[in-house]
Amino acid sequence: MSTVSLLVKERLLDPVLEVLSTALFGFRALVVALRFPYPGDVIALLSRLLITSIPVVMAVAFAAGAMLTVQAAASLSLIGGGPFSGTIVGLGGVREVFPLLAAAAVAARTGAEFASALGAMRVSQQIDALEVMGIDPFRLLVAPRVWACVLGTPFCVVVSNTTGIVGSFLVGVLQLGIDRGSMWQHLMMSVHIGDLTTGVFKGAILGFLIGVVATREGFETTGGSKGVGRATNRAVVRSMIAVCLASLMLTYVIYGKQVLG
Amino acid sequence: MAFLAEVPRVIAFALSAMAATLRSREALADTAEQALSLTRRCLVPVALVVGPVGAMLAMQSLSLTRMFGVERLLAPLLAATVVRELAPGFSAVMICFQAGAGIAAELGTMRVQEEIDALDVMGLDPRAMVAGPRILGAAITGPILNAVAMLIGIFSAYFAAVHLFDMPQGMFEQTMWDGITITDLWISELKAIVFGLLIGSVSATFGFFTTGGPAGVGRAANRTVVATVILVLFTNYLLNTAVYGATGGGVL
Numbered sequence: 001m002s003t004v005s006l007l008v009k010e011r012l013l014d015p016v017l018e019v020l021s022t023a024l025f026g027f028r029a030l031v032v033a034l035r036f037p038y039p040g041d042v043i044a045l046l047s048r049l050l051i052t053s054i055p056v057v058m059a060v061a062f063a064a065g066a067m068l069t070v071q072a073a074a075s076l077s078l079i080g081g082g083p084f085s086g087t088i089v090g091l092g093g094v095r096e097v098f099p100l101l102a103a104a105a106v107a108a109r110t111g112a113e114f115a116s117a118l119g120a121m122r123v124s125q126q127i128d129a130l131e132v133m134g135i136d137p138f139r140l141l142v143a144p145r146v147w148a149c150v151l152g153t154p155f156c157v158v159v160s161n162t163t164g165i166v167g168s169f170l171v172g173v174l175q176l177g178i179d180r181g182s183m184w185q186h187l188m189m190s191v192h193i194g195d196l197t198t199g200v201f202k203g204a205i206l207g208f209l210i211g212v213v214a215t216r217e218g219f220e221t222t223g224g225s226k227g228v229g230r231a232t233n234r235a236v237v238r239s240m241i242a243v244c245l246a247s248l249m250l251t252y253v254i255y256g257k258q259v260l261g
Numbered sequence: 262m263a264f265l266a267e268v269p270r271v272i273a274f275a276l277s278a279m280a281a282t283l284r285s286r287e288a289l290a291d292t293a294e295q296a297l298s299l300t301r302r303c304l305v306p307v308a309l310v311v312g313p314v315g316a317m318l319a320m321q322s323l324s325l326t327r328m329f330g331v332e333r334l335l336a337p338l339l340a341a342t343v344v345r346e347l348a349p350g351f352s353a354v355m356i357c358f359q360a361g362a363g364i365a366a367e368l369g370t371m372r373v374q375e376e377i378d379a380l381d382v383m384g385l386d387p388r389a390m391v392a393g394p395r396i397l398g399a400a401i402t403g404p405i406l407n408a409v410a411m412l413i414g415i416f417s418a419y420f421a422a423v424h425l426f427d428m429p430q431g432m433f434e435q436t437m438w439d440g441i442t443i444t445d446l447w448i449s450e451l452k453a454i455v456f457g458l459l460i461g462s463v464s465a466t467f468g469f470f471t472t473g474g475p476a477g478v479g480r481a482a483n484r485t486v487v488a489t490v491i492l493v494l495f496t497n498y499l500l501n502t503a504v505y506g507a508t509g510g511g512v513l
Contacts, residue, residue, distance in 0.1 A: 056487055063494035070501065071346055075338045075440075092321045100314070104354065108486045112362070116479020123475050175502075225373050225475035229366020232482040236358045241309045248313035251320060252425075259324040259426050 022238075025219075026212035032136075033143040041144035042151070049110045049152040054159055056105040061160040064101050065167030066175075068093055073176055082178045086186030089168040094161050094191050095255070099199045100247050102160035103206040106153050107239040111214035114145050115235030118218025119228040127219070142219065146211035153207025154200040161199060165191070202250055206243045213239040264488045267466070274388070274469065275396055275462030281386050282393025291390070295398030299360045300405050307355045307406050308413050314351055315343060315414035316421035323426050336433045337440025339418045344441045345505075348410035349449050350497055353456035356403065357489040361464040364395045365485035368468030369478035377469070392469050396461035403457025404450045411449065452500055459496060460489045 072085035118141060121127050130137045165187055172183040217235040221227045282288040319339055326335045368391060371377050380387040415437070422428040464485045471481040 056491065059491045060494055063491075063498050067346060067350075067494075067498050067501065070505075071342060074505065075334075075341060088325065091325055092318075096317050096321055105490070108358065108490055109483070112479075112483040112486055116476070116483055120476040120479055224370075225478045226366070226370045228475045229362075229370055229478045229482050232479045233359065233362040233366055236362055236486055237306050237355070240355070240358055241306060244310045244313045248317050251317050255320060255324065256425075259320050259327070 022213060022216050025216040026208075028138065029142050029146045029212050029215065030208075032138050033146050036139045036143055037147060038140075038144050041140075042147040045144050045148035046152050049106070049148050050155060052113070053106050053109045053152065053156055056109045057102050057156045057160050058163045060101045060105050061098050061163040062167035064097055065089060065093060065164035066171040068097060068164075069168040069171045070176065073172070073178075082176065083172075083182040083186045085172060085176075085178075086168065086183050087190045089165065090187045090190030091195075093164050093168065094195050094199065096247070096251065098160040098164040099157045099202050099206070100243065101164075102156040102203065103153060103210065103243045103247070104240055105160075106149065106156055106207065107210045107214070107236055107243060110149065110152070111210045111239045112232050112236050114149075114211070114214040115218035115221075116228055116232040118142075118145075118215060119221035119231040122219065122221040123224055123227055137219075142215045145215050146208065149207040149211030149214075150204050151207070153210065154203035157199045157203035158196075161196065198254060202247070205250065206246060209242045209246055210239045213242055264484075264491075267488075270470075271463055271466045274392070274466045278388040278393040278465065279396055281389035282397060285386075285389050288389045288394055291394035292397045292401070295394045296401035296405075299356075299363075299395075299398050299402040302363065303352075303356055303359045303402065303406055304409065306359050307352050307410050310355050311348060311351050311410045311414045312417040314347060315339075315417035316425075318342065318347065318414075319418035319421040320426065323422055323428065332428065333432065333436060335422065335428065336437040339422070339440070340415055340437045341440035341445070343414040343418060344411055344445050344449050345501070346497070348414050349407050349452045349456065350494070351414075352406045352410040352453065353403065353460065353493045353497075354490055356399065356406065356457065356460050357464075357486055357493060360399055360402065361460045361489045362482040362486050364399070364461065364464040365468035365471075366478055366482045368392065368395070368465060369471035369481040372469065372471045373474055373478060387469075392465040396458065396465050399461030399464075400454055400457040403453035403455075403460075407450060407453035411446070448504055452497065455496065455500065456493050459492055463489050463492065 068089050069085045072088035073082055076084045076088070118127070121141070127137045127141070130140065169183055169187060172178045173180050214235040217231045217238065221231040223230070282292060319335075322335060322338060323332070326332050326338075368377075371391060377387045377391065380390060419433055419437075423430045423433055467481050467485045467488070471477050473480070
């Protein structure tokens with residue numbers, strides 16, 4: 001093959017094929033997950049997801065809320081600064097930043113864990129053993145993990161919103177010296193209940209993407225312990241990219257008209 | 262937090278690995294190679310994450326500035342946010358995800374396949390040969406990716422504001438530079454170097470001391486990602502407070 005066609009194949013064709021095969025995997029996971037929900041496994045995986053991811057979500061959201069507040073106060077110093085940073089956090093933070101970071105934390109913690117667990121099962125031929133015994137590994141391994149992500153991520157989004165707002169309030173009051181009542185009022189004024197439910201809905205979609213990408217990368221692991229590391233790595237990066245793109249699309253669909261006014 | 266117990270080990274290991282690397286000519290050549298390979302691996306993920314986030318930022322801040330009738334402030338605010346926070350922050354997070362997990366997985370694999378022990382037995386210093394070049398490579402990659410992220414972030418915010426949401430093009434172009442100074446750009450690059458160094462140190466240490474076979478490699482990569490992301494976000498906050506002061510320094 002010539003260099004040009006090789007380059008086209010590597011840079012253009014292979015990524016497209018990867019995306020398509022992930023989409024196919026996701027579709028199959030969706031069908032299997034809806035047909036065979038194992039509540040026991042789902043609950044076990046879900047509680048593990050919540051226990052391990054929520055500390056990460058809280059740390060990330062707190063730091064982001066604090067950072068956003070300081071940055072917003074600095075940016076808005078011309079139009080009164082201070083309390084208006086509450087408006088920015090209440091609006092931009094709750095709509096975009098906190099859900100996105102919650103999804104990133106779930107991808108980093110649980111997505112990576114799912115990929116490395118399934119990858120280790122694959123390279124030690126446990127998944128092949130299941131197939132030999134006539135047990136569908138999709139049903140047993142993939143479906144409950146996707147369910148756990150779909151159910152757990154919205155909860156992480158709620159935690160992330162709360163922690164982010166608390167972080168913003170604390171930094172606003174303690175570091176920037178904004179009046180307590182005024183800061184709280186601006187924060188609460190700009191949070192609409194609609195934005196919170198949208199965040200939960202968004203969390204479920206992002207969770208589905210994380211679950212599918214992570215289990216797919218783990219499921220298709222090849223090449224020993226090196227392969228497990230590579231699968232973990234890919235799962236995190238690819239689910240993060242999927243989450244960002246999906247988040248942008250959802251924002252455009254939900255808020256696009258509002259911006260044009 | 263179990264991670265806090267690792268802090269002394271990370272500091273001791275990273276410092277000795279970097280010192281060993283700086284003393285050896287071959288390890289320095291490896292460093293350049295690692296920097297190149299890490300940059301190539303992270304470039305597409307950084308672009309694919311910072312692009313959408315920049316556009317999202319433009320969309321939401323446009324709805325906010327239109328609410329107050331201060332659309333004129335949009336471009337400087339966007340530029341300042343991208344240069345000060347978004348580009349260094351998100352490029353660092355993607356370096357954690359891609360390069361951090363990658364470094365931990367590579368070193369972890371070498372450890373469980375006993376390649377590191379083999380180097381030791383042959384009398385070669387594995388810290389200088391495999392760990393140090395990756396730490397320094399990550400520190401070089403940080404600012405390169407940050408520069409790319411700044412360009413992509415501002416461009417996608419510009420594209421979203423002007424072409425999707427009808428903001429006057431001239432207004433954006435003329436006011437954009439009001440929000441940032443050259444000093445801001447250098448501070449942003451400096452932050453990226455610090456982040457790269459931190460990510461490299463933590464991931465190399467976690468990978469180097471992997472135990473427990475293939476599952477252990479996955480676990481090391483996983484722990485690395487979580488620890489580095491949290492570390493980066495808190496360091497970002499501390500650095501901002503140190504550089505811009507407690508009130509963040511006015512933008513306009």
